[in-house]
Amino acid sequence: MIEIEDLSKNYGDKKALQHLNLKIKSGEIFGFLGHNGAGKSTTIKNLVSIIEPTSGSIKVDGLDLQEHRQEIKEKIAYVPDTPDIFLQLTAAEYWDLLTSAYNLSVADVQQRRQELVTLFNMSEHVDETLASFSHGMRQKTIIIGALLPDPDVWILDEPMQGLDPQAAYDLKQLMKKHAAKGKTVIFSTHNLDTAQQLCDELAILKKGVLIYNGSVQNLLDQNNDESLEEIYLKMAGRQNGDGLVDDIEGDSHE
Ligand SMILES: Nc1ncnc2c1ncn2[C@@H]1O[C@H](COP(=O)(O)OP(=O)(O)OP(=O)(O)O)[C@@H](O)[C@H]1O
Numbered sequence: 351m352i353e354i355e356d357l358s359k360n361y362g363d364k365k366a367l368q369h370l371n372l373k374i375k376s377g378e379i380f381g382f383l384g385h386n387g388a389g390k391s392t393t394i395k396n397l398v399s400i401i402e403p404t405s406g407s408i409k410v411d412g413l414d415l416q417e418h419r420q421e422i423k424e425k426i427a428y429v430p431d432t433p434d435i436f437l438q439l440t441a442a443e444y445w446d447l448l449t450s451a452y453n454l455s456v457a458d459v460q461q462r463r464q465e466l467v468t469l470f471n472m473s474e475h476v477d478e479t480l481a482s483f484s485h486g487m488r489q490k491t492i493i494i495g496a497l498l499p500d501p502d503v504w505i506l507d508e509p510m511q512g513l514d515p516q517a518a519y520d521l522k523q524l525m526k527k528h529a530a531k532g533k534t535v536i537f538s539t540h541n542l543d544t545a546q547q548l549c550d551e552l553a554i555l556k557k558g559v560l561i562y563n564g565s566v567q568n569l570l571d572q573n574n575d576e577s578l579e580e581i582y583l584k585m586a587g588r589q590n591g592d593g594l595v596d597d598i599e600g601d602s603h604e
Pocket residue numbers: 361364365366384385386387388389390391392393431
């Protein structure tokens with residue numbers, strides 16, 4: 351169980367996250383939705399201790415994150431929202447680096463590494479540098495690295511971004527399997543179909559404020575006959591600019 355209590359994060363004057371309260375249960379897939387700049391990555395970076403909250407706290411299995419940082423970090427796999435890191439390394443060197451950072455032996459992770467490399471169709475590219483990879487190949491490399499030690503809690507920031515349909519499908523299957531084992535999967539996405547397919551529970555953020563927490567089904571039940579897209583856009587959508595798309599189309603035909 352992850353408990354986020356009254357979590358706020360300011361960047362200077364910018365209130366990126368305001369008084370967030372959430373409980374994320376083990377065994378569920380938990381999705382963060384929200385427009386660009388809504389605060390999804392800020393929440394996730396707090397969860398993985400990359401940034402410090404301005405106020406509030408996070409507990410993982412009852413342990414306070416600030417007091418038990420290292421212990422908790424070891425339970426977490428993190429996929430950041432950009433895969434453009436360690437570009438000078440080959441994929442194999444990147445995974446070796448992580449293996450040693452996790453204090454694991456190459457032998458310990460060999461079988462899992464091989465399975466993930468095969469699953470994500472990266473066998474032919476292990477000795478190529480990340481700099482030479484497409485966005486999706488970098489994303490797969492980062493995902494394989496994060497999942498190498500098989501930690502209990504997976505926290506994935508827009509993990510499907512750039513993946514081809516096969517890799518996206520395979521990752522979704524892995525996420526479901528992990529949650530089915532009673533473990534926790536947290537991810538952010540802009541893809542509402544993915545959210546609907548995967549999430550047991552959703553949090554929708556708008557300008558740093560939580561505007562919905564509950565199941566997808568509950569949201570659908572509360573809004574008869576509307577799709578998740580329609581409901582989401584009504585809740586999180588623009589506050590001005592309605593009709594702009596029509597105007598733009600109109601101009602192009604004149
Ligand atoms: N390092 C930073 N310094 C200053 N402001 C920041 C920083 N990181 C994020 N912000 C601001 O905090 C707010 C929330 O950003 P965040 O990255 O959490 O949004 P997001 O929901 O993940 O967006 P996206 O969908 O575009 O990835 C935005 O207004 C953003 O400009």
